[in-house]
Amino acid sequence: MSAAGFDFEKARFNMIEQQIRPWEVLDATVLALLGQVKREAFVPAAYQALALSDLEIPLTQPPVEGECMLAPKVEARILQDLALKPTDNVLEIGAGSGYMAALMGRLARRVLTLEINPALADMARANLARAGIDNVRVKTADATTARFAPCADDAPYDVIVLSGSVAEVPTDLLELLRVGGRLFAVVGDEPIMRATLIERTGEASYHSVEPWDIVIPRLRHFPQPSPFRF
Known part of the structure; x- marks a missing residue:
C-alpha cells in the first residue's frame, strides 16, 4: 500500500487516542514517546501506510x-508495564525492525x-541509525x-524483554537479572497466553504477576515447559 500523500500525523493521533489509550495505556511519558518516535520509519516500505494501524506488520x-x-x-502496554528508568540496562530478545x-x-x-x-538485524541497525538512537546495540544471535x-x-540486567511469546521463561534467562x-x-500456548512480569526479589526468589492476556507469535528455539514453576 502506497504511503504517498498519507497523513501520518493524523494517523498517529488516531493510533494514540483510539487504539492505545483504550488499552489502559495512560502514562504521559509513554504517550509522548509514541508521538515522537516515528513508527513508520521502522516498517518495510510496502507496509508503510499501515504502520499505525491496529495490526501486526510483516517484516519479511x-x-x-x-x-x-x-x-x-x-x-x-509493554512499555508502560516496564516503567523504564534512565539508569536501566536493558536486554531485548527479538529485535525485529x-x-x-x-x-x-x-x-x-x-x-x-x-x-x-541476520537480515532483520541489519534492518534494525539501519533503522536505529537513521533515527539517531545511539545507545542501542543490535547483535545477530x-x-x-x-x-x-x-x-x-551486558549482564546483569535491570530489564529483560521478550518480544514474542514463549511456553515458559527459562531459569537461565532469569538469572541474568x-x-x-x-x-x-x-x-x-494458544488460545491462552498471559502477559507476565517477573521481578527478581532475591538471589533465588522471584515474584510474578500476569496483568493482561494477549496472543502473539512465538520466539524461535525457546524450550518447552520443564518441571520448574514460579
Whole structure:
C-alpha cells in the first residue's frame, strides 16, 4: 500500500487516542514517546501506510511466521508495564525492525537487542541509525544457544524483554537479572497466553504477576515447559 500523500500525523493521533489509550495505556511519558518516535520509519516500505494501524506488520517478504512488528497497543502496554528508568540496562530478545528497542533506548541508559535473522538485524541497525538512537546495540544471535550465553554480554540486567511469546521463561534467562530487576514475557500456548512480569526479589526468589492476556507469535528455539514453576 502506497504511503504517498498519507497523513501520518493524523494517523498517529488516531493510533494514540483510539487504539492505545483504550488499552489502559495512560502514562504521559509513554504517550509522548509514541508521538515522537516515528513508527513508520521502522516498517518495510510496502507496509508503510499501515504502520499505525491496529495490526501486526510483516517484516519479511514473503511473510515468515513470527517475523513481524507487534500491534502498537501491545508495544505501548509493554512499555508502560516496564516503567523504564534512565539508569536501566536493558536486554531485548527479538529485535525485529528495531522499533521497540528505539522506544526503550529513549527511556533507558542502554539496550542490547538480539535478533536471530541476520537480515532483520541489519534492518534494525539501519533503522536505529537513521533515527539517531545511539545507545542501542543490535547483535545477530540465537539467544537460546549455550544456556543463553549470547544474552550475557551486558549482564546483569535491570530489564529483560521478550518480544514474542514463549511456553515458559527459562531459569537461565532469569538469572541474568540483577536483584530488583524485571522481565517481561508473554507466556503460554494458544488460545491462552498471559502477559507476565517477573521481578527478581532475591538471589533465588522471584515474584510474578500476569496483568493482561494477549496472543502473539512465538520466539524461535525457546524450550518447552520443564518441571520448574514460579
